[in-house]
Amino acid sequence: DTGVSQDPRHKITKRGQNVTFRCDPISEHNRLYWYRQTLGQGPEFLTYFQNEAQLEKSRLLSDRFSAERPKGSFSTLEIQRTEQGDSAMYLCASSLVAMGSPYEQYFGPGTRLTVT
Amino acid sequence: AQSVTQLDSHVSVSEGTPVLLRCNYSSSYSPSLFWYVQHPNKGLQLLLKYTSAATLVKGINGFEAEFKKSETSFHLTKPSAHMSDAAEYFCVVTRYGNKLVFGAGTILRVKS
Numbered sequence: 257d258t259g260v261s262q263d264p265r266h267k268i269t270k271r272g273q274n275v276t277f278r279c280d281p282i283s284e285h286n287r288l289y290w291y292r293q294t295l296g297q298g299p300e301f302l303t304y305f306q307n308e309a310q311l312e313k314s315r316l317l318s319d320r321f322s323a324e325r326p327k328g329s330f331s332t333l334e335i336q337r338t339e340q341g342d343s344a345m346y347l348c349a350s351s352l353v354a355m356g357s358p359y360e361q362y363f364g365p366g367t368r369l370t371v372t
Numbered sequence: 373a374q375s376v377t378q379l380d381s382h383v384s385v386s387e388g389t390p391v392l393l394r395c396n397y398s399s400s401y402s403p404s405l406f407w408y409v410q411h412p413n414k415g416l417q418l419l420l421k422y423t424s425a426a427t428l429v430k431g432i433n434g435f436e437a438e439f440k441k442s443e444t445s446f447h448l449t450k451p452s453a454h455m456s457d458a459a460e461y462f463c464v465v466t467r468y469g470n471k472l473v474f475g476a477g478t479i480l481r482v483k484s
Contacts, residue, residue: 260415289471289472296476296477297477298462298464298475299416299472299474300474301473304471311470312471349416359404359421359466360406360418360421361418361472363415365414
């Protein structure tokens with residue numbers, strides 16, 4: 257078990273540029289979640305996948321945001337035409353959901369995005 | 373809808389004294405409740421969870437929490453604080469684990 261990994265750990269971009277983040281979940285986990293955390297706040301849910309299906313998206317996820325999990329393994333989160341308000345820590349988590357499993361989500365270290 | 377209110381944004385204790393971090397929740401359904409800890413520049417780590425079994429839940433590093441349905445509370449306690457406990461703590465509510473709803477966090481400071 258190598259844990260949830262995220263890449264890159266830090267990203268600085270100029271307003272208007274597109275960025276893409278990657279998340280690799282714990283290998284046997286079938287669910288993958290994306291959250292966003294701004295300074296002084298708790299993480300806020302963005303979206304989640306079960307295997308390759310995207311099952312829920314938050315209203316926070318505007319049209320500029322898109323997430324994929326093409327083969328039910330790693331996931332990408334893309335932000336198009338970044339805005340300064342997108343500056344935040346983007347967190348990925350994974351969990352194993354099955355009969356009798358406890359639902360806890362395991363988090364990666366996050367990708368800190370700074371939009372200048 | 374579900375929500376969590378962490379009643380203190382900052383708590384300061386002396387090393388060796390008890391810790392109490394307060395959390396109230398709101399949920400239309402029987403909730404699952406968690407406490408996560410976030411150390412500086414580290415990822416979120418699960419401390420403990422309540423999923424409708426025993427109301428007193430023990431977690432890692434000597435932390436425990438008690439689910440009180442009548443008070444809609446899930447306060448986190450530790451008998452004796454250690455310097456390494458200094459971190460930010462999040463109370464979390466969920467239903468079936470589909471998405472976690474986090475509180476705003478409580479920063480715990482431990483004085484030597």
